[in-house]
Amino acid sequence: MKYRKFGKQDFELSALGFGCMRFPAKDGKINENESIKMIRFAIDNGVNYIDTAYPYHEGKSELLVAKALKDGYREKVKLATKSPVWLVEKHEDFDKYLDEQLNKLETDYIDMYLLHALDKNRWEKLKSLNVFDFAERAIKDGRIKYIGFSFHDDIDTFKEIVDSYDWAFCQIQYNYMDEYYQAGLEGLKYASDKGLAVIIMEPLKGGKLAQEPPKVIKELWDTAKTRRTPVQWALKWIWNQPEVSLLLSGMSNIEQVIDNMNTAEESGVNSLSSEEIELIELVKTKYKELTKVDCTSCKYCMPCPVGVDIPKNFSLYNEASIYNNLVNCSKMYSELEDKAKASSCVECGQCEKVCPQHISIREKLKKAAKALA
Known part of the structure; x- marks a missing residue:
């Protein structure tokens, strides 16, 4: 496993983080045995960042992570989860949800605590509720170690949030199809220059970049001197950039864990040639021509009130x-x-x-x- 410095902090984290949003399912529920096996395999082989959140798997992800991190595994990782800020209506709610999450995760502290899915409206609401008073209090009493935020909005809003507080880190959506979307490349560089660690989510655009490509895309990939899978191309493109602290992958089976870990081992800053970067640009252009809706299947829109899937x-x-x-x-x-x-x-x-x-x-x-x- 390769490791990277975490912003201005004095430690390094694995280039690959384990995202706990897409566990394998069995009979409509999380397949606990398989999911725990996957998390522990990743940790045993060098992954030291585990990321979950309050709403993942309809509130069950944090409970599963707690089970996976028993038997000494909690001490081997930095654990991240996120405040469900859309549920916060008064200042006391920040503490209510954090304490609930600590109980669900069966831990005394959370290493990396994020304000989840910030946009301009949520940001204005959080400021009015004195979110920084909560953050300082939770850091001081030891319930959280580092405060950050995940983000879904435009670059101007992103910069405003970055500049508003001495954040340890942020989390942005970024992949070769979304280089100029939301925070994008500009936000990545902006936050990194300010000393924030930058975590990448949706590196495969909700799995879209992992699918068997259409013929025209496959023909482009096949022109490369070094043959790689679509997943390997997408992940290596992110790890090629020095501002990236780590990327999260929501893995759904042990084969994906092994493949992503192998790709991480082969990754590095400036490890792609100029010809390979140009090839990815060609693939991006062709995909843009073919895609009708930039949906990542995150399911934040669900359930629909009338049942539309x-x-x-x-x-x-x-x-x-x-x-x-x-x-x-x-x-x-x-x-x-x-x-x-x-x-x-x-x-x-x-x-x-x-x-x-x-x-x-x-x-x-x-x-x-x-x-x-």
Whole structure:
């Protein structure tokens, strides 16, 4: 495992962090045995950063992580979780949720505590609730060690938040398709120059960059002198950049853990040649031409009040375009429950208020319904 300095702190963390948002499932629930096995395997082989959050797996992720970190594993890692700031209505709620998370995680302290999914509106709300008084108090009494934030909004809002406090770290969405989206490359460099550690989430764009590529993309990858999988290309592109402290991968099986760890071992700053970087730019351009909706299937929009399966509809819409697979995708669309179809959208707009990608969901659902009907 390769290790990188964590911003201005005096320690290093593994280049690969274990994201606990996409555990394997069994009978609709987290497959506990397999998930614990995956986490412990990663730790045994050098991963020392474990990332979870209050809402992951419908509130069950933190409970699973607590089980995985028993038997001495807690002491081997930096543990990260996130404050569900959208639930905070008064100052005392910050402490309420932190204490609940400490209990769920069965630990006396959380190493890295993030204000979760900040955007401009949430940021204004948190300032009005004196969030920094809470942060200072929780650091002083030892319940958290370092404070940071994860982010989904524009670059100006990002810079404002970075400049507002002496943060230890931040977490941004970043991959070769999202280089100029939200905080993006500019935000990455800005935060790093200010001394913040920068953690990367969605390195595979919600798994989209891990799928078997369409023929035109595969032909581009095949021109490379060194053959790699789409996942390896995507991760190495991120690790190629010196401002990145670590990247998080939400792994769903042991094979993904092993593959990502092997890729991390081969990674490094400036490890890609100029020709390889140019190739990734060509792939990016072609993908942009084919993608209909920049959805990462994070499911923040779910459940829909009327039952529309928003991520599923967008997945079918994109697959039909990217893979020239309209016939099969239309068939799968027709097999959805009526209430789950894009055509059932009543345009209430609730989904758009919580979408971290700021997708015009109502408009895109109309287009998906028309294309897939």
